Amino acid sequence: MPTSLHKILSDIEYPDCDGLPMAESDAARDYLIYGTEALKLHFQHRSDVYVSGNLFIYYEQGSPKAVVAPDVFVVFGVEDKQRLSYKVWEENNKLPSFILEITSKSTRSEDQGTKKGLYAYLGIQEYFQYDPTADYLKPSLQGLRLLDGNYFPILPQADGSSLVLFSEVLGLELRRLQDGSFRFYCPETGERLGSLMEIEESRQAEREKSQKMAERLRQLGVNPEDL
Known part of the structure; x- marks a missing residue:
């Protein structure tokens, strides 16, 4: 890379926040926290797995507008450390393999439209959505898996009154329980991630x-x- 271009790229600012407060319902905030904490604890013994949420991911060097902030995401093959933002070109071009969005009235169109298309374009292997109120997604827990550049629905598994989707990427089950709540489960032990x-x-x-x-x-x- 020519020195002048390198300097231009290095001088570009990539904000760590948009200056706006996080406007989420109690349920959406609680599930965002649950998702990141539960997965962090599950992968805590692996130094090559990074779990985060509501963090800016910059996916094109030189373009600060090429940014997205998933509610919960997991990246394999990168160092588990604190970051102010995630710049793909600084992480050996590693992108998340798993993304979960907590869908609400204000995010439904983006989650099912713009973000779905972007995540497929970026090559995100699995994309899940959960609607805590069950008002905007039917069923309220949905999963997509990437195949040949396109997303296809992950078929639910039968488990009584629960809706169960298996994440091949995580090796975990995502369950919508009888009361409508959402939790991660380990399929081998049946243990719920807390x-x-x-x-x-x-x-x-x-x-x-x-x-x-x-x-x-x-x-x-x-x-x-x-x-």
């Missing part, structure tokens, strides 16, 4: 259960430490 808050709440519940059991044993004259 957020940081959910895991801490589960641990606290176990501690309280153990404390009550120990107190009950003491009332019966048994020292819990002797068991």
Whole structure:
């Protein structure tokens, strides 16, 4: 690359934010947080997997307008580290393999139109959408897989009253449960992936259960430490 062109490209600014507040419903924000936290925890032992959400992805060097900010995304083959934005040309041209958008009234058209076309063009292998209110997507959880440059629906698996879609990229199930909520599951163990808050709440519940059991044993004259 000629020095002058290199300098021009290096002088271009790529903003880390658009200066606008994130205007999301409570449900959309909660699922954005859940998705990023649950996947971060799931891949925490892999240093070559980057999980993030609502972060600017710049996909064309020299063009700050060539940017998109998926709600949740996963990139394989890059360093797991903090970033202010994700510039594809600085990451060995690695793009996300998995994207999840939390769809709402204000984002439905873009999620199913502009972003769908862009993600297919970029070669995003899997694109999922979830509508927490079930008002804008029927069914409220949908998945697409890229084949020969085009997206095709991921067929749901039968699992009682739950809607289950399998992500080949993640090796995980995305489930819309009977109450309409959404969670990731490990198909091998059936274990549900939790957020940081959910895991801490589960641990606290176990501690309280153990404390009550120990107190009950003491009332019966048994020292819990002797068991």
